[in-house]
Amino acid sequence: MPKSQEKPPEEVSKSKVKRDMDALQKIGEILVGLATSQLAQVPLPDNLLEAINLARTLKTRESIRRQLQYIGKIMRNVDVEPIQVALNKLQLRHKRETTQFHEVEAWRERMIADGDVGIQEFLGKFPGADRQHLRQLVRKAQHDRKSGKDTGGDTELFRYVRDFAS
Numbered sequence: 001m002p003k004s005q006e007k008p009p010e011e012v013s014k015s016k017v018k019r020d021m022d023a024l025q026k027i028g029e030i031l032v033g034l035a036t037s038q039l040a041q042v043p044l045p046d047n048l049l050e051a052i053n054l055a056r057t058l059k060t061r062e063s064i065r066r067q068l069q070y071i072g073k074i075m076r077n078v079d080v081e082p083i084q085v086a087l088n089k090l091q092l093r094h095k096r097e098t099t100q101f102h103e104v105e106a107w108r109e110r111m112i113a114d115g116d117v118g119i120q121e122f123l124g125k126f127p128g129a130d131r132q133h134l135r136q137l138v139r140k141a142q143h144d145r146k147s148g149k150d151t152g153g154d155t156e157l158f159r160y161v162r163d164f165a166s
Contacts, residue, residue: 021072022072025071025075027084027087028052028071028075029068031052032071041086041089041090045078048078051070051074054067055068104158104161104166105158107122107161107165108141108154108157108161110122111161112138116135119135119138122134122161122164126164137157140153141154141156
């Protein structure tokens, strides 16, 4: 093929390069913000893990910004897909736990508000629950709300419902 007909190599625009770097830096920010137990679940190379741990110790805004840029630079040479998959799993687990928490809370509120009707609905869905114990917990929570005291009735009921609903 003559030189005049050869296609020039595909050039990546500066804007795309910058967007890619910003995306890597955002992932780095998420990694820095994770709890230690969550970070342990993400497959990270040693140099990236060291940079993340250093970023966690920094106090000034400017030093953190520079460290996040450095983390983004390290991530350019790392396969980001396994990291992104691990982060997605963590986010999905968090959403599931939040949904479950709200369901348990709704059951508790329904039983406190509706009394025996709410308890019967709960027992219909979770037949393994102890009716007598559940009634005692609901009555205690209702009494706490009426008297304005906090003897732990709400919390005990929440824990009992959570054990069955999960």
